Amino acid sequence: MLKLLSRRMIHSLTSLAGLFILVFFLARLTGDPAALYLPIDATAEMRQQFAEQRGFNDPLLVQFWSFLSSAVHFDFGESLRQSRPAMTIVLEAFPVTLTLAAISMGIAIVLAIIIGSLGAWRPGGLFDRTANLLALLGASTPNFWIAIVGILVFAVWLRILPTSGMGGPIYWILPVAILVLRPLGLIAQVVRGSMISALSSGYVKTARAKGARTQSIIFVHTLRNAMLPVITVAGDQAAAIINGAVIVETVFGFPGIGKLLIDSITYRDFAVLQAAVLLSAVAILTMNILIDMAYGLLDPRIRVN
Template structure:
C-alpha cells in the first residue's frame, strides 16, 4: 500500500507541477494587468511602481524562477485584484465549492442507483426504455444551456427560485440540478450495465432458485458486487466537477473556486489564478486517494499494491 501511495503522489505531483507551469505562461499571454488597472495616459512612474510591486518589471523567465522559489515556501504572492494573499483567497472559496459538489454528487448517485437498478430489474421492458431515454437525454444536455434555461423558466417566468446567489436553500436548487444532471445520465447507464452483469451471474440465479427475496438480492448483494465500476466512474465525475463549478459560478453568481478562477482570469490576477490551480489540483489528488480507499473497502479482494 505504501508503494502505491508513493507512486500516486509522485505521479500526481508531476502532473500538478506541469499544469501550474502551463498556467503560469499561458496567463501572461493574455496581456498585462496594467491595461486593466490603469487608465490611458497614466504616468509612467505609477505604472513602473505597480510593475515593481508585483514583480512584473522582470523578464518572464526570471518571474518564473521567483515564482517557483516562493511557491516551494507556500507563498503565491498577493492578489492584484483583491489585495490579500492569493492562497488565502483560493482556500477561502474551497469549502463552498466542496459543499456544492458533495450535495450534487450525493443527489447524482442516489438518483442513478434507483433509476439504474429499476432499469436493470425490468430489462427491455417499458421502465427500462423510459429510464434509458431519460438518462441519455440528461447526459447529453450541456450544463451551461440547462443553467440558462433553468433561470429563464424557473426563476424569471415561474418565480420559484432566485436567479443567483446562495443566501437561501432555494438558491441552491438550480446550481445543484445543473451539476447533477449530466452525472445522473452517465451514472444511470453505468449502474444499469453493472447490475445487468451481476443479476445474470450464476450466484444470483442460484439465490433466486433457493427462494431468496428478490429485493434483498438486488439491493443487498447484487448492488454491492456491481459497485466497483460505479465507484470508478463516480470518482472521475466528482474530480471533474470543478468544471461545472466554473459554469455555476458564472451563471448563478454562486460563490466558490469557479467564480474566483473566472474573476482572476478577467482581472489578469496571476497570483490568484496560480494559487487556485494548485488548490484545485490538491483537492483532486485527495479525492482520488479517497476513491481508491473506498474501492478497497467495498471489495476486500482489491489491494493497493
C-alpha cells in the first residue's frame, strides 16, 4: 500500500508542477490588467507605474520565478480587484463549492447504488428500462442547458424556487439537482453492469438456493464485490463535479470557487486565478489518492502492487 501511495504522490506532484506552469503563462494571455483597472484616458506614465508596482513589466521568466518562490510559502499575492490576499479570498469561496459537491455526490452515489442494484435484479424489466433511459438522459445532457431550463420552469413559470444567489436550503435545490444528474446516470450504469456480473456468481446462486432474502443478496453478498469499478467512476465523477460547479455556480450566482474562477479570468485577477486553480487541483489530487486507498481496503491484492 505504501509503495502504491508513494507512486501516486510522485505522479500528483508532477501533475501539480505542470499545472503551475500552464496556469501562470496562460493567465497572461487574457490581456493587460491595466486596461481594466485604470481609466480609459490613463497616460503611459500611469500604466508604467501600475505595471512596476505589481511586477508586470518584468520578463515573464522573472515573474514566474517570483510566483514560484512565493507560492511555496502559500503566498499568491494580493487580488487586483479586492486588494486582499488571494488565498484568503479563495479559502472563503472554496467551502461553498466543497459543500455543494459533497452533497451532490453523496446523493448521486446513494441513488445510483439503489437504482443500479434494483435494475440488475431483473435486467430488461420495466424498472430497468425506465432507469436506463433516465440515466442516459441525465448523463448526456449538458449542465448549462439543464440549469437554464430549470430556472425557466421552476423559477420563472412555477415561481417555487429562486433564480440565483445563496441563502437558505431552498437556494441549494436547483444547483444540487443539476449537479446530481450526470454522476447519477453514469454511476447507476456501472453499478448495474457490475451487479449483473456479480449476481451470476456461484456464491449468489448458493445464497438464493438457501432462501436468502433479495435485499440480503443484493446489498450484502454482491455489492462489495461489485464496488471496485463503481469507485473508479465515482472518483472521476467527483472530480468532474468540482469542474461542473464552475458552470452551475456561474449560472446560479453561487459564491463558490467556480464563479470566482470565471470572475478572476474576466477581471484578469492573476493572483486569485492562480490560487483558485492550485487549491482545486490539490483537492482533486487528494481525492484520487483517497480513492486509491479505498481500492486497497476493498481488494487486498492491490496493496502489494
